[in-house]
Amino acid sequence: MKVEEMKRYIDDHAQNIISDLKGFVDIPSVSSDKENVDKALDYVLQLAKNMGFEAKSVLNHQVGVIEIGEGEETIGILSHVDVVPPENPQSWISPPFEMTERNGHLWGRGTMDDKGAIIVCLYAMKCLFESGEPLKKKVQMILGTQEEVEWSDMEAYVANFPLPDYGFTPDGEFPLCNIEKGCMDVELHFDLDETRDRDGWYFTSILAGQATNAVPGNCSCQLVRYQNGAAAESKTLTTTGKAVHSCQPEKGENAIFNMADLVAQTEHRENQISRILMMLKEKFSSLYGEEVGLYSKSEMYNGEFVHRNVFAPTLVRTDKNHLLVHINIRFAYGTAETEIITRLREVAEAYGGKLQVSSSMPAVYVSKERPFMKAFAQAYEEGSGRKHAFVLAYGGSYAKAMPGIVSWGPIFPGDEDTCHEDNEHISIKSLLDNGKVFAIALNKVALSEQSFK
Template sequence: MQCIRAYARDESTLSAAISRLEELVEIPSVSSEAEGPLPFGKENAKVLNKALAIGKQLGFETENHDYYCGSIILGGEGEEEVGIICHLDVVPAGSGWIFPPFELTEKDGLLIGRGTDDNKGPAIAALAAMEYFAKQGKKLPFSVRLILGCNEESGMEDLPYFLKVRKAPFFSFTPDSVYPVCNGEKGIAEMELALGPAGDEILDISGGTASNAVADKAEILLVESCAKRLPDTLPEGITVEQTKAGVFVRAVGKAAHAAMPEGSQNAIGMLAAFLTDAKILDSNSPQAKAFAFLKRALGDYYGEGLDIEASDEQSGRLTCIGGIIRLQNGVIMQNFNVRYPVTANMEKLFENAKKLAEQEGLTLTLPRDSKGYYFSPDRPEIAALIKACEDALGKKTEPYVMGGGTYARVFPNTVAFGIGTGEEPTALGPGRGGAHQRDEYIKVDTLALGIEVITRAILELAALKNKEER
C-alpha cells in the first residue's frame, strides 16, 4: 500500500486536487431562491452537477438528491457506510477583494478564492482520500459516502432532505472545523427583544451587521432637544454630532464572533450605557427604562444580565451577545445570540429571561433554538479520528467542544473534524484570508495535510470495523 503521506504530497495528487478545486471555485454558488426544481437556485445546482461529474470521472458512483445535496460513493464490502459531509455553497463575496473571488489564484503557496477553505477545498481533499483507496483496489469493510450539501451557509435544509431519501451512515465526520476532533457543539439560540416604540425623542437607531457577531458600531438619531442633556465629557468610544436632522450619538466598539466574545466590546451596549448613565432620554419615558434594561442585558457576555448564566464541565460557560439593533415598523428591536452548554435546557433559561423582560413591560421571544450535541471522547470512532490526526500531525491532541455550528448538529452520529489547523489567516493582511473574509484562502500544505488526515481517518475506521467483526 502506497505511503499515505507520500500520496497526499505527491505532485500529481496535488495538481489534480487543485485543478478540481478550480472548477468548483469558478461557480458562484451562493444560495438563492428556489427556481423550479432547484431548491437553492441555479448556481448551487451547477456546482453540484460539476462535483458529481468529477466524481463520476474518477469511477465513483454518484447520486443527486433532487439538488438538495448529492453523494459520491466509494463502494465497499457490506451495507454499512461512513459519511464525509461537506458543503458546496458559499457566502457572498462582498467587495474589497484583491484577487477575483470566483477564480482560483495560486500565489506563494496559497489557493485564493471564495470557498477554498469553506468548504470546497475540504470536499476536494475528501475526494482525493477516497481516490487513494480506489487506486489500491482493495475494498474497505464499508462504503464511503461523500455527501455534498448545498445549503449549509443559509439554513441547512439540505441534510434533513437527505435523511428523507437515504439512511444515515453509521458514523460521519464533517471537515468544516479545525483539528483534532470536535466532539460537541453548544446549542445556538436566537432571542428577540422588543424594546417598545421609538417614542418622541428617538428618530432612528441602528447597530451591528450580523446576528452572530458582537456589534462594533451603533448609532442613534435623537431630536434636537436631547442635546441639552449631553455631558461635557464623553466616554471613550462615544461621539456626538449635531446636525439639521437631529443629534447623532455613535458608539464604536470591537467585534468578535458570538461563539468567542471575550475581548470584544459591544457598541450597542456602550450606546445603551451612555444613554442611561448620562440620562440623555427623558427619565420618565418608557424608552429610558427600556435602554436601562438593555444596558443590563449587554453588560456581560455570559447571560448574567438576563438571568440565563449556565456552564458545564463538557462545554464551559454560556455566552450571550447582542448582534443587531434596528427600528422595525416603529419598534426598537434587539437580537441576542446565545451559545449554551450541551447539558443546559434553553427553554428553561429563556423563561428566566422572558420573566425579567416582562417585569419591565418588554417582550422577549425565542424564534430559533438549535440543540447542540456531545459525544464521549471515549467513543471508539472518535478515538480512531484522534489517532489519524496524531499520526499525521506528529503530536498529542485532545478533542474539544466549541460554540460554533456545523452539519454535525443536524446529522446523526456526526462530529466536526479538521481540516483547518487553527492557524490565523494572516498571509494577506488583517481582515483577509479567513473563511468568510475577503481573499479567502487555503494553503496548499493545508490541503495536502487534509488529504493525509482524511485518508488515515478512513483507514483507522476500517481497522475499527474489522476489529468489531472478528
C-alpha cells in the same frame, strides 16, 4: 496504500486541489442566493462524477450525495456548499469571491468554511478509490446548502433518507471534537414608541449585522431632529468592529456595543431604540450571561471541558414600528435550554418586548471509546504528525444533525481561525494536511472488515 503513499498522493495532486477550489470559491454561494448555491452544488457533484464517483442531488436540489464503495456500514462526511456573506467587501485585500493565492495561503470566502475541506475530502475519497483495494464499507459525502442559516436541508434529509453509521464533518477544528456546544437563535421583538412631542434628536432606525451567526462589524443609526412636532434635519451614526464567528465572539469586536457607547455620548431624547441599545450593552457585553442569570456554574462536565454559555447579539434592525434583536447563543453541554428561554423572555418583557425562539440545536457528546473515534485519532497522528486529543467544538456544525457524527477539522492547533471573518483564508499546507488525515482515516475504516460502530 501505505501512509506515506497516501500523503504523497495528496501532495502530488496539490495543484488540482487548488484549481478545483478556486472554481468553487469563485461561485458566490451565499445561503440566500439559491441560484449560486445551486451552481456550487452542481460544481462539486460534477467534480465527483469526473472522479468516477456516484453523485446526485436530492430533495429538489437541497442536498448533494456522493458515494463510493458498498458494505454493511456507511462512513458519513457531512459538509455544506453555502457561505456567509462578506461583512464588508471593501475591507477585503482581494475580492471575496475570487480566490487568490498569496504567501502560501488561499484567500476567499469559503476557503476555510467549508469549501476547502470539501475539495480535499473528495481527493481523500479519490485516493481510496484509486488504491485498487476493495472497499468493505460505503463512503458517503452528504452536502447541504443551508448550513449557515436554518438547516432546512439537513432536516429534510434526516427525515427521508437512511443515515450513515458514523462519520465526521470537517467544519470545526482539530484534533477530534467529541463534544460540541449547543446552538440557539432567539429573536427579541419590541414595539417602537413614536411619540416625539418634545424638540430634540430622536433615533428613528438602526441596522447591524448580516448573518445570525456572525458578530457584526458594522452598525448604523439614523437620527432625526424634531422641532415643533416636525422633522427638521437628520444625521447618521456609524460604528465599526471586527466581524467573527459568533461561537467565539471574544475574538472580535461587536459594532452594536460600540454603537451603544457612541449613543451614550450623543445628544438625544431617550426612546425605545436607545433604551434597547443600552440594554444590549449592559446585559450581553460580558458575553457569558452573568447579567441575565445564565453564567455557567462550571466549565467541566463529567471531567471533560465544555466551556460556558456564550451570548452574542448578531442582528439589530428596525422594520416600520418594530425593533428586532437577534441573539445567537452557544450553550454548554448540560445546560437546560428551558432555562435560557425563561431568562431571556424575562429580559424582553422587562423592556416591553416578547421573545421568539427561532431555532435550537442540542449540544453533542460522543463517547471517546467508540471504534471509529479511535481510528480517527490514529489517522490524525499519522497524517499530521501531531499528538491527538479530544477537544470541545465551540461552533455548531452538522454533527448536531445526525447521531455518531463528530466535528473534525479543518483548523489545526495554532492556525488562525478566519471563519466568517473578512479576508477568510487557509494555508496551503494546512489544506493539504487535511487531505492527508482524511485519506488515512478513510483507508483505515473503509478497507477493514471489522466494525467501527
